Amino acid sequence: MDKFDLIFDKAKSLDCNIKRDVPMNKYTTFKIGGNAKLFAEVETKAQLSALIVACNENDVEYIVIGKGSNIIVNDNGLDMLVIKLSGEFCNVDRIDDTTIYCGAGLSLAGLCKEAENNSLSGLEFAWGIPGSVGGAVFMNAGAYGGEMKDVVYSVNHIDKNGKFGTIKASGLDFGYRHSVYKENGYTIIGVVLKLKLDTRTEIRNRMDDFMGRRKDKQPLEFPSAGSVFRRPEGAYAGALIEQCGLKGASVGGAQVSPKHAGFIVNTGGATAQDVKNLIEKVQTTVKNETGYFLKREVIYLD
DSSP states (O other), rough: OOOHEEEEEHHHHOOOEEEEEEEGGGTTTTTOOOOOEEEEEEEHHHHHHHHHHHHHHTOEEEESSSOOOEEEEEOOOEEEEEEEGGGGGGGGOOSSEEEEEETTTBHHHHHHHHHHHHHHHOOGGGGTSSSBBHHHHTOOOOTTEGGGGTEEEEEEEEEETEEEEEEEEEGSSSSSSBHHHHHHHEEEEEHHHHHHHOOHHHHHHHHHHHHHHHHSSSSSOOOOOOBBBBOOOOOOOHHHHHHTTTOOOEEEEEOOOOOOOEEEOOOOSSOHHHHHHHHHHHHHHHHHSSSSSOOBEEEEEO
16 A cells, blocks of 8 residues: 555545545646646544644645645646645634634635625725635735735644644734745644724725726636736836737747736646746746846746
8 A cells, every 4th residue: 555545545534525636727727737646625624634644644745725826736747635625614703893713715705705794894905816815825915005914813724743823923924925834834724814894885895996907907717827926126027028028928828918917827728838838938038138037926836
């Protein structure tokens, strides 16, 4: 019995829904990627902790995904366990008038709706950002002048030994598309958010305004991973790419969006290699013509 069989049996004993050779194009917003060796859905903290311990004991790589909105999965697949959070990881609980606890597996859209329904403001900027709450905290997602760091009070996690812990806002090392979780390797399981009371009408107006701007400027009609590049200091990635005449440039089924040059879209049948080759083409051209090197915001899973 190999190590993946051991993990498969362990997940089964924990009552997890686990499968072999699962196509990852079903679980990424780019709609590309090969098969994951193992794919498990976990519903409880106990299941997740036990699986993480088992992976470490058996030298099996694992990754926890949310909505797959900021990742590019290798065409040849992933020789690892992919864990998708469901069940209690998608719950929202109100702690007091302005404080809520949210599981890491919930979509940002679901969180924004929950906040609106409870007349809680502060998350309007996140309306329309594809992804999960955990992923948004991991990379300190932001838009239209707001970031997750503005509303996060504390984060609950599981470390590599399966132990539970909490980091308060002051220790999260939030920065531009950065948090401490990019370094420590812990798995985010839930977040406490501090919001503000406002009328549902005002909250909805702001959400509609931001969504309208997204639809006008972003290629939401095609699969993508959102903004591909980090914003370079003193410039904007999309503007630099457009300046270099790369709007609409393509490799295979991957294309620099004619609508917004900061996005690469899957126009149909794109492979991960198409996207990677186009990213490299953009990086090389922009560096040669402007002096700026565009760092990737999307994460390669190989």
